[in-house]
Amino acid sequence: MAATPMRATPSISTCGDPMSASDSLPPIEIGLSAAIVAVEGDRPEILVVDFAGAPPGLPFGPFDPLRHRTLEIGLRAWVEAQTALTLGYVEQLYTFGDRGRHARRDDRGPHEVSVGYLALTRPPAEAQGAVRGTEALFVPWYDFFPWEDWRGEDGRGQRPALLDEAILPDLRAWAGEKPTSHEAFRGLPRRERLRLCFGEDGMPWDEERALERYELLYEAGLVEEAARDGRDAALKRRAGGSAPPTLGRSMQADNRRILATAISRLRAKLKYRPVVFEMMPESFTLTELQRTVEAISGHHVHKQNFRRLVENSAMVEPTGGSTLKTGGRPAQLFRFRREVLQERPAPGLRLSGRG
Amino acid sequence: MAATPMRATPSISTCGDPMSASDSLPPIEIGLSAAIVAVEGDRPEILVVDFAGAPPGLPFGPFDPLRHRTLEIGLRAWVEAQTALTLGYVEQLYTFGDRGRHARRDDRGPHEVSVGYLALTRPPAEAQGAVRGTEALFVPWYDFFPWEDWRGEDGRGQRPALLDEAILPDLRAWAGEKPTSHEAFRGLPRRERLRLCFGEDGMPWDEERALERYELLYEAGLVEEAARDGRDAALKRRAGGSAPPTLGRSMQADNRRILATAISRLRAKLKYRPVVFEMMPESFTLTELQRTVEAISGHHVHKQNFRRLVENSAMVEPTGGSTLKTGGRPAQLFRFRREVLQERPAPGLRLSGRG
DNA sequence: TCAAAAGTGTTATCCTTACACCCATGT
DNA sequence: ACATGGGTGTAAGGATAACACTTTTGA
Numbered sequence: 001m002a003a004t005p006m007r008a009t010p011s012i013s014t015c016g017d018p019m020s021a022s023d024s025l026p027p028i029e030i031g032l033s034a035a036i037v038a039v040e041g042d043r044p045e046i047l048v049v050d051f052a053g054a055p056p057g058l059p060f061g062p063f064d065p066l067r068h069r070t071l072e073i074g075l076r077a078w079v080e081a082q083t084a085l086t087l088g089y090v091e092q093l094y095t096f097g098d099r100g101r102h103a104r105r106d107d108r109g110p111h112e113v114s115v116g117y118l119a120l121t122r123p124p125a126e127a128q129g130a131v132r133g134t135e136a137l138f139v140p141w142y143d144f145f146p147w148e149d150w151r152g153e154d155g156r157g158q159r160p161a162l163l164d165e166a167i168l169p170d171l172r173a174w175a176g177e178k179p180t181s182h183e184a185f186r187g188l189p190r191r192e193r194l195r196l197c198f199g200e201d202g203m204p205w206d207e208e209r210a211l212e213r214y215e216l217l218y219e220a221g222l223v224e225e226a227a228r229d230g231r232d233a234a235l236k237r238r239a240g241g242s243a244p245p246t247l248g249r250s251m252q253a254d255n256r257r258i259l260a261t262a263i264s265r266l267r268a269k270l271k272y273r274p275v276v277f278e279m280m281p282e283s284f285t286l287t288e289l290q291r292t293v294e295a296i297s298g299h300h301v302h303k304q305n306f307r308r309l310v311e312n313s314a315m316v317e318p319t320g321g322s323t324l325k326t327g328g329r330p331a332q333l334f335r336f337r338r339e340v341l342q343e344r345p346a347p348g349l350r351l352s353g354r355g
Numbered sequence: 356m357a358a359t360p361m362r363a364t365p366s367i368s369t370c371g372d373p374m375s376a377s378d379s380l381p382p383i384e385i386g387l388s389a390a391i392v393a394v395e396g397d398r399p400e401i402l403v404v405d406f407a408g409a410p411p412g413l414p415f416g417p418f419d420p421l422r423h424r425t426l427e428i429g430l431r432a433w434v435e436a437q438t439a440l441t442l443g444y445v446e447q448l449y450t451f452g453d454r455g456r457h458a459r460r461d462d463r464g465p466h467e468v469s470v471g472y473l474a475l476t477r478p479p480a481e482a483q484g485a486v487r488g489t490e491a492l493f494v495p496w497y498d499f500f501p502w503e504d505w506r507g508e509d510g511r512g513q514r515p516a517l518l519d520e521a522i523l524p525d526l527r528a529w530a531g532e533k534p535t536s537h538e539a540f541r542g543l544p545r546r547e548r549l550r551l552c553f554g555e556d557g558m559p560w561d562e563e564r565a566l567e568r569y570e571l572l573y574e575a576g577l578v579e580e581a582a583r584d585g586r587d588a589a590l591k592r593r594a595g596g597s598a599p600p601t602l603g604r605s606m607q608a609d610n611r612r613i614l615a616t617a618i619s620r621l622r623a624k625l626k627y628r629p630v631v632f633e634m635m636p637e638s639f640t641l642t643e644l645q646r647t648v649e650a651i652s653g654h655h656v657h658k659q660n661f662r663r664l665v666e667n668s669a670m671v672e673p674t675g676g677s678t679l680k681t682g683g684r685p686a687q688l689f690r691f692r693r694e695v696l697q698e699r700p701a702p703g704l705r706l707s708g709r710g
Numbered sequence: 711t712c713a714a715a716a717g718t719g720t721t722a723t724c725c726t727t728a729c730a731c732c733c734a735t736g737t
Numbered sequence: 738a739c740a741t742g743g744g745t746g747t748a749a750g751g752a753t754a755a756c757a758c759t760t761t762t763g764a
Contacts, residue, residue: 025419028383030452030468063452064380065466071452095450095470097385097418097426111420113385115450192697206700287743305727307744328742329734342547345561350726642716660754662717667752683715684761705753717760724753733744 027110032075033060033255035093035262036085036119038138039279042151044295045123045138046259047085048251055224057252058259059136060114075117083136088278089120091269093261096254116258118265120278141263142298144248144256148210148263150299167222167247168198174220183219207297208268214260217247224250225257267297272348274315277336283319285331286310293349301351315340315347382465387430388415388610390448390617391440391474393493394634397506399650400478400493401614402440403606410579412607413614414491415469430472438491443633444475446624448616451609471613473620475633496618497653499603499611503565503618505654522577522602523553529575538574562653563623569615572602579605580612622652627703629670632691638674640686641665648704656706670695670702 035058036047048056061078068074072090079087093116142149147167152158175190187193197213199205217223228250250256269275276292290306310316316334324330340347390413391402403411416433423429427445434442448471497504502522507513530545542548552568554560572578583605605611624630631647645661665671671689679685695702 025384025417026421028385028418028420029380030383030385062380063383063468065383065452065468066381069453071450071468074452092449094447095426097420097429098424113418113420113426188697196697196700204700285743302727303743304729304745309726324735326742327736328740329744331743342543342551345551345559640716657754658716659718659756664753679762681715682763683713684717686716711764713762713764715760715762717758719756719758721756722754724751726749726751728749729747731744731746733742735741735743737738737740 029110029112030063030071031060031112031114032063032071032078032117033058033114033258034075034079034117034119035259036079036087036121037141037262037266037279038121038123039292039295040123040138042291042295043140044142046141046144046262047136047138049136051252055250055252056139058255063115071115072117075119079119085121087119087121089118089275091118091265092116093118093258093265096257098254112253114254114258116261118262120266120275122279122281141259144251144259145210145214145263146248147213148207148298150205150207151294162247163198167217168200170222171198171216171220174222207299208264210267211257211260211264214257218257223247223256225254263296270296270348271350272346274336274340274347274349276349277315280336283321283333283335285323285326285333286316287326287331289316289334293351297351306349306351309349309351313340313347313349314343315349384465384467385418385426386415386467386469387418387426387433387472388413388469388613389430389434389472389474390614391434391442391476392496392617392621392634393476393478394647394650395478395493397646397650399496401496401499401617402491402493404491406607410605410607411494413610418470426470427472430474434474440476442474442476444473444630446473446620447471448473448613448620451612453609469609469613471616473617475621475630477634477636496614499606499614500565500569500618501603502568503562503653505560505562506649517602518553522572523555525577526553526571526575529577563619565622566612566615566619569612573612578602578611580609618651625651625703626705627701629691629695629702629704631704632670635691638676638688638690640678640681640688641671642681642686644671644689648706652706661704661706664704664706668695668702668704669698670704 034047038045038047047059049059050056059079061074063071063074068077072092076087076090079085095113095115097113146162147160149160150158171194175194177190179190183190188196193212193216194200195203196206197209197216214223218226221227224246248256251259266275270293276289276296279292280289286307287303289310290301290303293306294300315337317337319333319335321333322330323333389402393400393402402414404414405411414434416429418426418429423432427447431442431445434440450468450470452468501517502515504515505513526549530549532545534545538545543551548567548571549555550558552564552571569578573581576582579601603611606614621630625648631644631651634647635644641662642658644665645656645658648661649655670692672692674688674690676688677685678688
């Protein structure tokens with residue numbers, strides 16, 4: 001390759017000693033938050049901690065560098081110590097340093113930075129011994145994001161009514177206003193962001209943009225968290241001004257944003273890594289697998305193509321058994337072929353055709 | 356959609372008050388590290404801070420939550436204040452809590468957690484005023500990862516000689532040994548990891564696995580950082596035991612791991628988002644665009660197909676001008692069509708055919 | 711006239727999408 | 738018999754990969 005060139009040399013304070021500025025810095029604490037996902041039938045669920053009336057929160061614990069070598073080890077350790085849940089797949093999502101978590105500037109105590117994790121597990125009934133206390137429970141994640149479920153109550157796919165009735169009218173009004181100085185410098189104008197995120201005129205609804213959608217709603221002051229974080233100005237704009245925003249259940253601190261991050265990431269990852277199987281029991285029918293994928297992605301997929309896709313992908317193999325529990329013709333049972341991890345470079349379920 | 360069910364209730368310490376455990380926790384400091392990438396001709400370069408003889412490091416600065424609302428704002432602020440670099444694209448990579456950064460357990464002072472960022476910029480010559488001091492400079496990133504450049508010195512693609520001469524023999528030896536207790540519980544056996552990461556027998560070389568490859572080399576004790584972090588045992592195994600490992604230049608602390616993360620992420624992102632253009636000048640020829648993509652991905656692509664792919668993608672438009680500087684027939688100049696961001700859901704350059 | 715690099719056209723192949731149809735069970 | 742869900746086959750369309758070939762400059 002070439003010899004190291006001496007060329008542009010922007011001046012950057014080198015900070016050879018990482019502690020150089022530590023005296024002047026306020027204390028910081030790192031919170032590890034886990035979005036622990038399981039799918040129960042056709043319902044994706046998330047483990048939350050209840051606050052007796054107050055909005056629920058994701059389970060979390062502080063990171064103690066003296067006890068745990070890495071962040072992920074820390075997360076696994078206290079989750080597996082305090083619950084009997086077996087965390088299969090664990091993945092770091094994002095680190096949020098926002099003040100959102102502690103709303104006010106004059107807060108005392110350490111500043112909280114939260115590292116969000118995604119964990120996948122099997123439905124509670126399968127994870128025996130998971131029940132130990134009463135503070136935490138699994139709740140459907142679409143309680144927090146009703147606009148993300150496009151499967152409809154009946155069978156056929158169906159646009160959530162909430163979108164046209166409540167969300168889009170308010171967002172269109174917001175898009176008509178002048179952007180704040182904060183927004184101006186970076187990114188697209190409001191109208192365009194709205195089109196991209198919510199699939200207005202011509203743009204398709206992209207299920208992977210769950211995080212961007214939540215953040216847009218937050219900026220527009222349409223979720224409860226925005227008010228809590230002191231964005232009252234944004235909220236006043238709402239029609240009438242009396243009715244508080246009710247777009248989905250809210251959560252503690254920035255937890256709903258972490259959950260939105262988890263949903264986006266999981267929906268994306270489904271397509272290029274065999275992560276669904278972390279949420280499936282040992283053996284399952286192809287329809288059960290399809291229901292799980294649909295639950296997560298939030299819309300129906302084409303049955304026949306899904307089946308072929310799965311069978312061609314070599315990700316499953318028949319167990320030999322079958323079940324009658326589904327009603328109708330008995331369904332073959334399959335299991336995950338772990339060997340694909342060693343055969344294919346990047347196995348996954350790239351589904352695009354809607355059902 | 357459905358009513359919230361009361362079902363499984365794993366007991367998790369609720370930690371309603373985020374400060375509950377703060378007294379017993381050691382102080383933590385958050386370092387923001389930036390992998391700032393630019394492409395100069397056919398060479399990808401990374402901005403490093405020189406330590407006069409010692410291994411270079413990524414520029415970094417501490418996060419001060421009182422001054423900056425978010426981590427990214429903090430990063431942008433000090434980079435743009437201390438250098439005159441214009442950071443176009445900035446993206447959070449990963450947060451490392453490892454002790455790797457401070458090698459020894461008995462360290463005094465705050466524990467350092469590093470949040471790695473990827474930033475893209477234009478070549479130094481373009482970023483006028485970027486030159487302010489002499490501590491920082493751009494160096495070719497393949498100095499740190501020579502095994503990642505498959506383009507060859509001549510023209511045709513070519514496997515780096517280093518792989519067969521030094522890396523693979525040592526890795527095969529490592530794969531033949533018994534795994535440590537740490538490794539055993541999670542993941543694949545050594546032999547399989549080696550196949551996947553380095554494309555042994557039948558598996559293709561996946562350029563996106565740059566991070567996994569570096570981590571494998573670290574675990575096998577074949578990079579200098581492994582020795583520094585106290586993995587001497589691993590190092591003793593090396594044949595002869597006298598010659599220190601020389602697989603690429605090493606960096607400060609965990610910085611090479613962050614750079615590996617940046618390379619992996621950038622190589623992946625190239626394929627589904629129009630990020631190349633953040634590193635291109637206002638107008639460019641298609642061949643220049645191709646050279647940039649090749650520089651990053653580390654291998655050649657098929658010229659004709661690349662051109663068609665780009666032109667069909669509607670990501671560029673002709674400026675009308677042309678240049679003679681390329682030698683041979685004059686080349687048309689193109690510019691990035693920013694409108695694609697609003698037209699296509701996820702534009703990118705999915706190239707797979709090798710050149 | 712030749713080398714070098716830009717730029718065009720064509721074809722075989724695979725993958726995706728969509729549609730139509732058959733099979734096995736319970737009521 | 739028929740409803741229900743499981744399971745299979747096949748044809749059209751589009752994207753990709755690989756190939757050969759033409760054009761325009763400088764030396």
